[in-house]
Amino acid sequence: MQYENFLAPYRPQLLSLFRIFTGLLLFQYGVAKIFKFPVLPYFANIPPLIVVAGTIELIFGALLLLGLFTRFAAFILAGQMAFAYFLGHMFKTGSAVFLPLINGGTAAALFCFACLYIAAAGPGPWSLDASLRNKA
Known part of the structure; x- marks a missing residue:
């Protein structure tokens, strides 16, 4: 069935887009927590671990x-997101609730597995890693 593989020629570029948007979304969380921009009430007084x-x-x-250093960065982020899920979300309701829909950990779980996939699959062709590899 040809419709199953209609995007197959674009897999490398789609991997790059997936990495770029995953990085951008995680970067925005970092900006919000560190620089308090945009101003979000739940990041007003954040504890040191956050x-x-x-x-x-x-x-x-x-x-x-x-x-840049994509596999290493993605692996670290996958670990951090797993840590965030189990430490920050699983016990949020006072008891161990594993369901992300209930404990608010959906984003952390998705980011964990997205970063784990990127760590395994690599950066794709639109990356500094690929540019540096091609120059060497």
């Missing part, structure tokens, strides 16, 4: 966005 998380999202999100 500042550390924001710093990781800011730095490694930027690396992911640019496609």
Whole structure:
């Protein structure tokens, strides 16, 4: 069935777009937590652990966005998102609630597996990693 593979020729470029938008979304969380922009009420008074998380999202999100040290950055972010899910969301309601729909951890779970996939698949052709590899 030919409709199943109609996007197959664009897989490398779609991987790059997936990495870019995943990095951009994580970067925005880092900007919001560290620089308080945009002003969001739930990031008004954030504890030190969230500042550390924001710093990781800011730095490694930027690396992911640019496609520099992509596999390493994505792996670190996948671990951070797993940590965020189990520490920040799973026990949010006072008891262990594993369902992301109930504990608010849907984004953390998705980011975890998105970054894990990027760590395995690589940056795609539109990345600084690919540019540096082609110059060498």
